[in-house]
Amino acid sequence: xxxxxxxxxxxxxxxxxxxxxxxxxxxxxxxxxxxxxxxxxxxxxxxxxxxxxxxxxxxxxxxxxxxxxxxxxxxxxxxxxxxxxxxxxx
Amino acid sequence: xxxxxxxxxxxxxxxxxxxxxxxxxxxxxxxxxxxxxxxxxxxxxxxxxxxxxxxxxxxxxxxxxxxxxxxxxxxxxxxxxxxxxxxxxxxxxxxxxxxxxxxxxxxxxxxxxxxxxxxxxxxxxxxxxxxxxxxxxxxxxxxxxxxxxxxxxxxxxxxxxxxxxxxxxxxxxxxxxxxxxxxxxxxxxxxxxxxxxxxxxxxxxxxxxxxxxxxxxxxxxxxxxxxxxxxxxxxxxxxxxxxxxxxxxxxxxxxxxxxxxxxxxxxxxxxxxxxxxxxxxxxxxxxxxxxxxxxxxxxxxxxxxxxxxxxxxxxxxxxxxxxxxxxxxxxxxxxxxxxxxxxxxxxxxxxxxxxxxxxxxxxxxxxxxxxxxxxxxxxxxxxxxxxxxxxxxxxxxxxxxxxxxxxxxxxxxxxxxxxxxxxxxxxxxxxxxxxxxxxxxxxxxxxxxxxxxxxxxxxxxxxxxxxxxxxxxxxxxxxxxxxxxxxxxxxxxxxxxxxxxxxxxxxxxxxxxxxxxxxxxxxxxxxxxxxxxxxxxxxxxxxxxxxxxx
Numbered sequence: 254x255x256x257x258x259x260x261x262x263x264x265x266x267x268x269x270x271x272x273x274x275x276x277x278x279x280x281x282x283x284x285x286x287x288x289x290x291x292x293x294x295x296x297x298x299x300x301x302x303x304x305x306x307x308x309x310x311x312x313x314x315x316x317x318x319x320x321x322x323x324x325x326x327x328x329x330x331x332x333x334x335x336x337x338x339x340x341x342x343x
Numbered sequence: 344x345x346x347x348x349x350x351x352x353x354x355x356x357x358x359x360x361x362x363x364x365x366x367x368x369x370x371x372x373x374x375x376x377x378x379x380x381x382x383x384x385x386x387x388x389x390x391x392x393x394x395x396x397x398x399x400x401x402x403x404x405x406x407x408x409x410x411x412x413x414x415x416x417x418x419x420x421x422x423x424x425x426x427x428x429x430x431x432x433x434x435x436x437x438x439x440x441x442x443x444x445x446x447x448x449x450x451x452x453x454x455x456x457x458x459x460x461x462x463x464x465x466x467x468x469x470x471x472x473x474x475x476x477x478x479x480x481x482x483x484x485x486x487x488x489x490x491x492x493x494x495x496x497x498x499x500x501x502x503x504x505x506x507x508x509x510x511x512x513x514x515x516x517x518x519x520x521x522x523x524x525x526x527x528x529x530x531x532x533x534x535x536x537x538x539x540x541x542x543x544x545x546x547x548x549x550x551x552x553x554x555x556x557x558x559x560x561x562x563x564x565x566x567x568x569x570x571x572x573x574x575x576x577x578x579x580x581x582x583x584x585x586x587x588x589x590x591x592x593x594x595x596x597x598x599x600x601x602x603x604x605x606x607x608x609x610x611x612x613x614x615x616x617x618x619x620x621x622x623x624x625x626x627x628x629x630x631x632x633x634x635x636x637x638x639x640x641x642x643x644x645x646x647x648x649x650x651x652x653x654x655x656x657x658x659x660x661x662x663x664x665x666x667x668x669x670x671x672x673x674x675x676x677x678x679x680x681x682x683x684x685x686x687x688x689x690x691x692x693x694x695x696x697x698x699x700x701x702x703x704x705x706x707x708x709x710x711x712x713x714x715x716x717x718x719x720x721x722x723x724x725x726x727x728x729x730x731x732x733x734x735x736x737x738x739x740x741x742x743x744x745x746x747x748x749x750x751x752x753x754x755x756x757x758x759x760x761x762x763x764x765x766x767x768x769x770x771x772x773x774x775x776x777x778x779x780x781x782x783x784x785x786x787x788x789x790x791x792x793x794x795x796x797x798x799x800x801x802x803x804x805x806x807x808x809x810x811x812x813x814x815x816x817x818x819x820x821x822x823x824x825x826x827x828x829x830x831x832x833x834x835x836x837x838x839x840x841x842x843x844x845x846x847x848x849x850x851x852x853x854x855x856x857x858x859x860x861x862x863x864x865x866x867x868x869x870x871x872x873x874x875x876x877x878x879x880x881x882x883x884x885x886x887x888x889x890x891x892x893x
Contacts (some may be wrong), residue, residue: 261724263731264864266887269871276727291722291733 259293261294350400354422355472357393360386361429361436362468368436369461373566375449380440387437398423419725423545425471428540430532432468435526435533442526455503455520460496460527463489467534472543478545486833493531500524540874546553606638607653607777613642616649619780622758623653626779629755630687634776656775658768663796665762665814667805668769676767676774677814681821683774688825690788691755696855698749699786702742705866708848715851737870747878750786751831758782760790761797791822792841795891798889800849802858808893815891836873836884842891843869865890 265273280286286297301324308319364386371379401423405416443449467486474482508514609616626634639652659668664676713720723733725886733742757764758781766775798815826834847866853859869890876884 261721261731262860262864263721263724264868265731265871266868269731270728273726276729278669280727286727288724288726293722324842 257293257295259288259290259295261290298326301327348403350397350419350422352394352633353397353400353424357390357397357426357429358468358471360390360393361433362465364433364436365465365468368440368457369465369650370454371440372443372461373631375443383437383440387433390430390433394426397426401426405843418544421475421540424540424543425475425537428536431533432464432530435530439523439526442519442523446516448516451513451516452520452523455500455524456496457500457527460493460524463492463496464527464530464534467537471537474541474781475544480542480545483538483541485503485538486541487535490531490535490538493528493534496779497524497528532798606655607635608650609653610650612649613644613647613649614782615638615693616640616651617642620649620776622779622782625755626776626782629691632773632775633683633687634779656766656768656777658766658771658773658775661765661767661774662765662797662801665810666801666803672769673810673814675769675772677817679772680765680774681818684790684821685825688754691784692752692829693754693784694752696749696751697753697786699745699789699837699840701789701837701844702738702745705844706738706742708851712847712851715854716856716859716863719847719850719859721867729841732871732874734867738872740874741840741843741870744873744878748833748836748840748881750788750837751833752829753784754787756783756785756787756790758785760793762794762801763797786837786841787825788822788837788841791818792838792845794818796842796845796849796862799846799891799893800853800858800862802853802855804893812892818829819888819891832863832882833884835886836876836881839869839873839884839886842866842886843873861893 264325277286280297283300284298284300284325286299288295288297303322303324306321308317308321310317360619364383367379367383367386367776369384389636396840405419411419443452446452447778467489470482473479501521501524504524506515508517609619620637620640623634623637627636635653635656637651637653641650643649661676661680664673668676720734723736724731757776757779759778761778764776764778766777767773768775795815795818798811798818801811803811816874822838823834825831843866846862846869850859850866853862868887871886872887
């Protein structure tokens, strides 16, 4: 499957950031985050356990917070399908 | 000449290799041989590579060595320009050699006197290194002049070939020879660029040889006399308006230095120069002394060019004051500027609504912005229920909104109120305006936003930034006060439009990507804010002031 990816970069005020975070919150609750930019569309379906890291940084007058949420989409049972015998050979 | 690591050596090599390429080409024209052909083609690859190496070194040096003075920078620029043109000459030589393959009889070329042209080309190539090493102006000029001779010889050959073609015989041979002479002619064009670049490295100003003539005529009409010998032509500013500007001074004995009459010579598209002259006259009649006096003027309708000689205003441009003057001098300069601006706005104000076209101005420059920064034209974003509009959507929406928001009055604006178009004279406590071809009766916020953003886009990020912020803050306050005094209730909304335009269009002058991106984002953010506000109730619009500071 080809990589789906886009980056959107902008300046926003705190109110709009709040709207985006609110939209994300709903997305995680519903297990469905739809994003699009230009021609690109990506549908993310977070569920189960997700990796979550927070990076915060403050140096002089520059501040930064990075939230990283990552997960693997697992088809039901495919990656750990039972019944496949494991063979050990010498 | 240049002591930058390895660059000098590489540069010498490329000059010598192109010289060698010319000499092998001559041999080939005399006696075409497969081995010579191969030699020429493989040397061309080598020259291409060398050009890339030199260009990389030039740019790396300019970028990494912050201790270079203006003179050294000029030399590196000249080296880069000369290299590009030498590589082009080498390509033309390969083309000449390839054309020989199309001659049915390779001796046919000798029916035309190509050797004279070739002599000139080889002589010029041989003069490049000595001209640049010794700063030899005469040699540089002689390289420039050769283009004229090569053109003349091309014309002669062209006429002779045409005449023979009309007999209907030898068409393939004749057309091939015509192509060969055409490549010679193009080599001449590149040699002219080389000569001009050497002159630039010597006197530090790019000057087109044809401009010497325009300068001469303008000087004659203004009483400077017709001899360039007694005149210093010294470039002082680059300009973004497409005109060339230089400072002209008479050579006078030192004792007479005080009475020295200096002037600015400017040459450019006729339309711009005509406009500038009209505007200067209008400024003069309204505010004597605020702008330069006109000493001379010349139109060249055939060439579509004009030139103008105006009084040189002594003082510093405001950007120099902002960056380097003492605090009290800067304070004074701003005070005098505000007084002057208040006076010009107040006394030219016409209380009738004026339509603005800030979004139109932005659009008309968006192509040149995207040539420099293709990514500064964003698609939209949707994230579930939240969304950000695309650049196109924002502009369409804001352009429609702008029609509902005329300025309540017009003033005679400067039109390009950049900090480097304002001259401050500390001794006389005066400011002067320069570069006036865009002056018109319009919304004063065009000048306000240009002024604010020209400060913002000054690429300094250390302690001096505080001074810039102070200037921005003070001038904003001044403009807001003026607006309040004159009942301009939609000041903040219109300024948002004007700033969106200035931020966006300024990015095309800024190659520092991160800094340019700051301005681009600000522009889009302002448009978002305007679009979110929607039409009507513009009096309640609040400009996000943070946008003015980095």
